[in-house]
Amino acid sequence: MSMLMEIIQGLGSIIVSLVNIYVWVIIVTALLSFVNPDPYNPVVQFLHRVTQPAYRLVRRFIRTDFNGLDLAPLVIIIALQIVIVLLSALLHSL
Template sequence: MFIAENLLMAIAKILDIALTLYMWVLIARAVISWVNPDPYNPIVMFLYRATEPVLAPVRRWLPFRNLGIDLSPLIVILAIIFLQTFLIGSMKQMAMLFR
């Protein structure tokens, strides 16, 4: 059963790293939006392409989107923190049950 435990722990660790990296991409996008970036810059294009599929539905869901402040990155970051705490913590506890 140690194989199942190690597999589940490895999946949890990879998922945790992926969520952390995506959170930093969201933070970079939010910081870049404070200035007037060149839309044809490859880094700016990557940040918009990587985050817009997640941020656009959240923006449509927000009731106060006409205030001039985009809170969708904050909501997605909170969702990532929830997933890191709940999902990854649960996966690690499930892996410990295989001992």
């Protein structure tokens, strides 16, 4: 039974790491929005493709545009940090 718990904890830590990486992708995309990068750059296109679904989901339920400042990345980062804390607590309790 302990081997199964170790596998679950390993998979959970991989999921927590992937969520952390996505938080950094959100941060980089938010910072790039201030400099107005080349939209034809493949890295910029990849970042927008990865983050736009989350932005659309948040914008559907919450008004995030305040005086020209989009707060959707902040809402997403806070939600993802809550997910990380909950998953970490769940994994440590096993």
